[in-house]
Amino acid sequence: MGSDRSGRTSWRSRADGLVILPAADYASAGRQERSGMGRQGSRSREQGATADKARVGLRRVAAVAGVSTATVSRVVNRPESVSEELRTRVNLVIEQLGWVPNAAARALSSNRTGAIGAIFPALALGDFARAIDAMQDALAARNHLLLLARSQYDPDLEFSQARKLVERGVDGLVLVGSTRSAAFESFLSRIEIPYLNSFVFDAESPVPCVGPDNAVSMSEMVDHLVSLGHRRFGMIAQTTRNNDRAAARRDGVRNALARVGLAIPPQGLVEGEWDIAEGRKLFRRILDATPRPTAIICGNSMLAVGAVLEAAAAGVDVPGEMSIVGYDDIELMSELPIPITTVRVASDDVGRVAADTVLDMIEGRAVGSQRIRSQIVVRASSGPVPSD
Amino acid sequence: MGSDRSGRTSWRSRADGLVILPAADYASAGRQERSGMGRQGSRSREQGATADKARVGLRRVAAVAGVSTATVSRVVNRPESVSEELRTRVNLVIEQLGWVPNAAARALSSNRTGAIGAIFPALALGDFARAIDAMQDALAARNHLLLLARSQYDPDLEFSQARKLVERGVDGLVLVGSTRSAAFESFLSRIEIPYLNSFVFDAESPVPCVGPDNAVSMSEMVDHLVSLGHRRFGMIAQTTRNNDRAAARRDGVRNALARVGLAIPPQGLVEGEWDIAEGRKLFRRILDATPRPTAIICGNSMLAVGAVLEAAAAGVDVPGEMSIVGYDDIELMSELPIPITTVRVASDDVGRVAADTVLDMIEGRAVGSQRIRSQIVVRASSGPVPSD
DNA sequence: AATCACTATGTAACCGGTTACAACTGACGC
DNA sequence: GCGTCAGTTGTAACCGGTTACATAGTGATT
Numbered sequence: 001m002g003s004d005r006s007g008r009t010s011w012r013s014r015a016d017g018l019v020i021l022p023a024a025d026y027a028s029a030g031r032q033e034r035s036g037m038g039r040q041g042s043r044s045r046e047q048g049a050t051a052d053k054a055r056v057g058l059r060r061v062a063a064v065a066g067v068s069t070a071t072v073s074r075v076v077n078r079p080e081s082v083s084e085e086l087r088t089r090v091n092l093v094i095e096q097l098g099w100v101p102n103a104a105a106r107a108l109s110s111n112r113t114g115a116i117g118a119i120f121p122a123l124a125l126g127d128f129a130r131a132i133d134a135m136q137d138a139l140a141a142r143n144h145l146l147l148l149a150r151s152q153y154d155p156d157l158e159f160s161q162a163r164k165l166v167e168r169g170v171d172g173l174v175l176v177g178s179t180r181s182a183a184f185e186s187f188l189s190r191i192e193i194p195y196l197n198s199f200v201f202d203a204e205s206p207v208p209c210v211g212p213d214n215a216v217s218m219s220e221m222v223d224h225l226v227s228l229g230h231r232r233f234g235m236i237a238q239t240t241r242n243n244d245r246a247a248a249r250r251d252g253v254r255n256a257l258a259r260v261g262l263a264i265p266p267q268g269l270v271e272g273e274w275d276i277a278e279g280r281k282l283f284r285r286i287l288d289a290t291p292r293p294t295a296i297i298c299g300n301s302m303l304a305v306g307a308v309l310e311a312a313a314a315g316v317d318v319p320g321e322m323s324i325v326g327y328d329d330i331e332l333m334s335e336l337p338i339p340i341t342t343v344r345v346a347s348d349d350v351g352r353v354a355a356d357t358v359l360d361m362i363e364g365r366a367v368g369s370q371r372i373r374s375q376i377v378v379r380a381s382s383g384p385v386p387s388d
Numbered sequence: 389m390g391s392d393r394s395g396r397t398s399w400r401s402r403a404d405g406l407v408i409l410p411a412a413d414y415a416s417a418g419r420q421e422r423s424g425m426g427r428q429g430s431r432s433r434e435q436g437a438t439a440d441k442a443r444v445g446l447r448r449v450a451a452v453a454g455v456s457t458a459t460v461s462r463v464v465n466r467p468e469s470v471s472e473e474l475r476t477r478v479n480l481v482i483e484q485l486g487w488v489p490n491a492a493a494r495a496l497s498s499n500r501t502g503a504i505g506a507i508f509p510a511l512a513l514g515d516f517a518r519a520i521d522a523m524q525d526a527l528a529a530r531n532h533l534l535l536l537a538r539s540q541y542d543p544d545l546e547f548s549q550a551r552k553l554v555e556r557g558v559d560g561l562v563l564v565g566s567t568r569s570a571a572f573e574s575f576l577s578r579i580e581i582p583y584l585n586s587f588v589f590d591a592e593s594p595v596p597c598v599g600p601d602n603a604v605s606m607s608e609m610v611d612h613l614v615s616l617g618h619r620r621f622g623m624i625a626q627t628t629r630n631n632d633r634a635a636a637r638r639d640g641v642r643n644a645l646a647r648v649g650l651a652i653p654p655q656g657l658v659e660g661e662w663d664i665a666e667g668r669k670l671f672r673r674i675l676d677a678t679p680r681p682t683a684i685i686c687g688n689s690m691l692a693v694g695a696v697l698e699a700a701a702a703g704v705d706v707p708g709e710m711s712i713v714g715y716d717d718i719e720l721m722s723e724l725p726i727p728i729t730t731v732r733v734a735s736d737d738v739g740r741v742a743a744d745t746v747l748d749m750i751e752g753r754a755v756g757s758q759r760i761r762s763q764i765v766v767r768a769s770s771g772p773v774p775s776d
Numbered sequence: 777a778a779t780c781a782c783t784a785t786g787t788a789a790c791c792g793g794t795t796a797c798a799a800c801t802g803a804c805g806c
Numbered sequence: 807g808c809g810t811c812a813g814t815t816g817t818a819a820c821c822g823g824t825t826a827c828a829t830a831g832t833g834a835t836t
Contacts, residue, residue, distance in 0.1 A: 055792095057791095057792055057793080058792060058793055058794095059792080059793090067815080067816085068815065068816045068817075069792095069793080069794090069816085069817090069818095070794080070795075070815070070816060070817080070818095071814090071815060071816075072793095073793070073794060073795080074794095074795095074814095074815090077794080081813090081814080082814080082815085083813090083814065083815090086814090086815085100554075100555050101555070101792085101793070102496070102557075102791085102792050102793065103555055103556050103557050103793095104492045104493075104495035104496040104501065104557055104791080104792080104793090105492075105496050105791070105792035105793035105794090105821090106792080106793055106794075107491075107492035107495075107793090107821095108490070108492040108493050108496050108791090108792080108793070108794090108821045108822065108823085109792080109793050109794040109795080109820075109821050110793080110794055110795090110821085111794095111821075113492065114556075115556070123511060123512070123517060123520060123521070124511070124512045124514075124517035124520075124521075126512075129511060129512035132511060132512075133511070133512075133538065136537075136538060145535070145552065145556055146536075147533070147535060148534075148536050149524075150521065150524060164533065166488075167488050167489070167491055168491050168502075168503070168533055169490070169491045169492055275719055276719050276720065276723040277719070277723065280723070305720075305723075306723070309723060309724070309725070312725060313725070331663055331664055331665070332664065332693075332720070335664040335665065335668070335693075335694070335697060336697070337697070337700060337701070337725075443822095445821095445822055445823080446822065446823055446824095447822080447823090455785080455786085456785065456786045456787075457786085457787090457788095457822095457823080457824090458785070458786060458787080458788095458824080458825075459784090459785060459786075460823095461823070461824060461825080462784095462785090462824095462825095465824080469783090469784080470784075470785085471783095471784065471785090474784085474785085489822085489823070490821085490822050490823065491823095492821085492822080492823090493791090493821070493822035493823035493824090494822080494823055494824075495791090495823090496791045496792065496793085496821090496822080496823070496824090497790075497791050497822080497823050497824040497825080498791085498823080498824055498825085499791075499824095
C-alpha cells in the first residue's frame, strides 16, 4: 500500500486537503464520448495510469478526494459508517465534480434497483389514478421510483407486464386484486421479490392485502337503502370477469340482501364496463323489468353517472321514483344536477399504504394485510322508497 | 482454444448436438441464494472451474449450448448475424434454462436501458391519459418501457423528476410544453439524451415538437362562434402560469377575435385550474359582468362542464341565451343533458407519434416536429347569438 | 496456389458501482 | 507490556452482460 502504480505520490500523502482539479483534467473530462457508442474508443494499451480519470465516476471521485472507492461508496450509502472528516471531504468532491452514480452499475452490483413496479388495470380511472399519485409520492419519500404498467383487465397482459417489470428489475411489485392464473402464481413464487395485492382486503390471505373490503362497503350501502324502505333492487354491476373486486361488490350486495330476505331478480342484474354510455344503456334495460326496482346499485362511478343521466333523460324522478347509488367518489358525483350517493374509498391511502408496505417487505420487516377505510356518502340520489 | 480450463472435453467436440444438463448441474442450479444478499457466500478459492455454472446467466447458457458468450449475446441482440443452426440451438437452451437477461448488466455494458422517461403535469387528465396509454403501447411495440413521472404543473418538480429519470437511466425523454427554466434547459443540453416537447407545435423549434397547434384550434373555435353571430365573448381560461399550452389557447382566442375587431373585456377573462367546482365558480363571476357575454370559451373540459352545469343551476338557457364551448373531448362532454361543443385533439396520436419520434432520435434518425390534428366538434351547447 | 474479401465465431477487456475481508489504529483491561 | 475489541479504511473480486478485435473458414479472383 502507499503508492499507486502510476508512480505518483500515494493518496495518503495528499489526504490532508482537498485537491483541486488541474485545468488539464477538466479538459479531458469535457471530452465527451458520443452517446450510443458506449465503448472507449482509444484506450488501447495505456488504460492503467491516468486515463481512467477521464469520465467522472466513483473511482475519479475517490482519487480526487484521496480516499478509496469503498469509502466513497460508503459515504453515499451508509454515511454513518464513515468519519465526519472524510464524509464532508468526499461530499464536497462529489458536489464539485457533479458526480451522479450510475444506477445500472449500482443495480448490478447490489442486486437492487430502487424501483417498484405496479400493474393497474387502467391508469386514469378515479380510484386508481388517486392511488397512483399517492403511491408515487410515498415511494419518492423513501427514495424509490414507480414503474407503471397497465393490464387493461386482461390477465395475460397482466402476466406479461409483470414479466417485463421483473426483467427490467424491480425490487417489489404492487398488483391489483388477488385472483390470478396458476402460471402467474408460480411465476410470482419463483422470482423471489416481494409483492402485494391492492384494492382488496382479506385478513386470511398469505400475501399481504391493502385495500377496502369491497363486500362490506356494499353491505353498508344495502343497509342504507333498506333502511329507507327499499325492497325491490336492481344492480348495474361492473363486469366481474377478471375482476374480483367487482365480483366482491356484487356478492356483497347479494349477501346483504339475503340477510334481510331479499334478492335481485335475474332481469334486475346487468353487467357493464365503466363508461357513461354503458350506464345509460343498462339502466334502460333495467327500466323495462317488471316490477320495476325502486333502488339501483351501480358498480362504479361512471355507470352511476350514466344511470342518473339516463333517468333524467327518460323522465324518471330520482330519488322520487327511484334511488340510484354508485361506487367510488369522483368529483363529478357531487356536481351533477342530482348529486349521487356513493361509496367513498380512501384510494390515496391504498396507494400510500401499498407503497410503504412493499418497501417494508423489501427491507425484511414483517407486514400484514391492511384494511383501508371506506364510507358511504349520502347525497340526493337516494331517498325513501316511493309510497306506490 | 479448444479445451476449457476445467479439463473437460472442448465445447467444440460436443457442438453437434444439444447437451442436456446432467442431474448434478440441475441440483446446483436449484441451490438458491437468498435474495437481498447478492454476494456469493462461499466462492472462496474455487471460483474458476465449474462453480460459475451455478446461476443461470449468459455464461451458463453459452456453456450448455457449446458456444461463446458473444454468440449468445448476438443471438439475443442481432440474430441475423448468427448462423441459422447456432441460433436455433442457442434459443433452445435459453428456453430450456428459462434464462432472462439481466437488464442492469445489459444497461451497464451497452450504455442503453431500453426505457423512455415521460413527465406529465398530471396522469389522469383526459388528454394526457389517452396519450400515455398510446405512448406505452407504441413503446412496447418497439421493445421499450415507459417510465412515468408527474410534475403537477410545478417547474421545479418537473426538473427534479427529470433528474431522477436521467439518473435512473432513460434513453430518451418526453416532456410536455416548450417553456422551461434556464437551469433545466442547460441540464437538458448537458446530458446527451434526446428529448422532445409534446402537446405543443412549433415548426421553428430546434427541439422536435409533437402536438396540436393550440392557438389554431382555438382560432377555429372563435371563427365558429363568430359565424354564429357572437360578438361579446368571455373566457374561462386554464391557468396560464407554468402552462404554455393554456397560454397559447388564450392567445389564440385573443388573436382570432382581434382579427375581426373584437376583444374580451378584462372582467370577461378569468383563469382557473381544472375541476368542475372551479368552472362553476368562474362562470358565476362572468355572469355578473355587464354587458353579459353571449359566448363563453373554456380552457379545458372540466371548466366547461362546470360552466354548463352552473348555467343550468342558474337558469341560464344554453345555448338560447348563451353559448358555452370547451377544449378536449372526454366522454362526459357528449353525455351531459346539454352536450358540449369542444375541440377534439387526437391525444392518442400525440402519444404514439411522440414515442416513435423519440425512438427515432435515439436511433440517430433525423426527425422533425409533427403537428397533430385537432378539430372542433359542434354540439348543442353552441348556437346562434340570441336576438336580444 | 496465393491473395483478397467477407462472414461466422471466440476471447477477454471492459461498463461503474458494492462489499467481503483484511489491515490498521487506538483504547482498555489485566 | 500485551492481547482483545471496536471502529475505520483500503484492496480487489465480483455483479452479468456487450463488443472491439483477433481468428478461422470459405469462395472468388488473379
